[in-house]
Amino acid sequence: MHKRIGLIIGLFLLTLALLTGCGGTASQGSSSSSSSSGQAASSSAKAGMDVTIQMLNVGQGDSVLIQTGEQTVLIDTSDVDERDKFSAELKxxxxxxxxxxILTHPHADHIGGMDVLLKNFQVGEVYDNGMPSTSKLYIGYMKxxxxxxxxxxKLAEGDTLDFGNGVKFTVLSPTKATVKEGQQQGYKHDPxxxxxVGRLxxxxxxxxFTGDAEKDxxxxxxxxxxxDIKSTILKSPHHGSHTSSSVNYLKAVAPEAALISCGINNDYGHPHKETMQAYKKMNIKIYETDKNGTITVTTNGKTYEIKTEKGGAQK
Ligand SMILES: [Zn+2]
Structure with missing residues (x-):
């Protein structure tokens, strides 16, 4: 997939003016109409969309870049074999x-980019759930x-991180009891x-933000x-897998849009049909990195817009 980078960048530049976007009013809990709102969206961007959240196009893995104007934050770091793409996206x-x-859990598709990150970028603080892992990647970054x-x-329910400029991240899971149990047991096989899981x-x-948390x-x-989990946008849990996104959960979160990170023709069949149907049934707009490339959300805390490298939301 690496040879596609040039093509993607080329397409991105060529079609910059044609990019579609959609906007919504975060405070009203309703989304405005989609691609035709490009004009309005870009004018509101000029009015000060000062916080940017990008779901990076890193194939079958997760990495979300948050820039608040005061701080730069990463939630997960892509898979090992997508490290070049990951570095290129950051640059x-x-x-x-x-x-x-913030590393949601020690699976390779979330912590795979840690070595290049620690080698080539200046990193302030690293957070995870504090549970030990036998993963070589985990042991490597800890060293x-x-x-x-x-x-x-170490993050657990109730913790809050300050991302600067009034942006906060409140941790909902795992609980302190789960963390304690995990630490006592050593490696626990349910990463x-x-x-x-936390709410920005x-x-x-x-x-x-959900990592790969499943229905349990x-x-x-x-x-x-x-x-207290109602959210404007949902980072689709576990790459759109049917093992997550239970209906009651979706009802409580009630997002206007779901962002899915997954690779083109990935081995897992992500995102799963059932998840897509559930989102569509609830009129949740769907964006996918395999189809849309990097997905960029900008917000001023009142309104927001979503832009993609290619294509719009799935209807
Ligand atoms: Zn994953």
Whole structure:
């Protein structure tokens, strides 16, 4: 897929003016009409869309870049074999320094880019769920953090991170009890469900980050947080897998759009048909990195817009 980079960049430049976007009013919980709102969207961008959230096009893996004007934050770092793409995406976004890295769980498609990140970029702090893993990639980045003296933080329910400029990230899962259990047991074989799940808020705008958390974790989150997980946008859990995105969870989150990170013709069949049907039934706009390339959300805390490298939302 690496040879596609040039083509993608070329297409991106050539079609810049033709990019479609969609906007919405975060405070009203309703989305405006899609591609025709490009004009309005770009004028509102000039009015100060100061926070940017990009779901990077890194194939079958996750990496979301958040730039708040005060801080640069990464949630996950792509898969090992997508590291070149990952680095190129960061350079394209003008990133040299990352203030905070959040690793949702120690699977390769989420922590695969950590070595290049720690080697080629200035990294401030790295957060994960604090549970040990036998993953070589995990052991590798932990060693590097130690040798470079980079702060390592552990996230659990109730923790809040400040991303600067009024942007906050509140952790919903795993619970402190799950983390404690995981630490006592050593490697626990359910990393997906131990993913760091958190809600980013900026004014009236919000986005739920889910890692690869599956239905068990969604049910546990719903028990405690059914009334505080409503979010403008959903980072589709587990690359759009049917093992996640349970209907009750989707109802509580009630997003206007779902962003899915997955590779073209990936081995897992992500995103799964059932997930897509559930989203469509709830009128959730769907964006996918395999079809749309990098997906960029910009917001001023009141309104937001979504732009893609190619194509618009799926209807
Ligand atoms: Zn994954």
């Amino acid at each position: 394209k976004a003008g990133v040299t320094k990352i203030d905070k890295v 590097t953090l130690k040798s470079k003296g980079i702060k390592h933080g 997906n469900n131990e993913s760091v 808020t900026y004014g009236d705008f919000s986005m739920l 974790t969604e049910a546990a989150i719903l028990k405690k947080h059914a009334n």
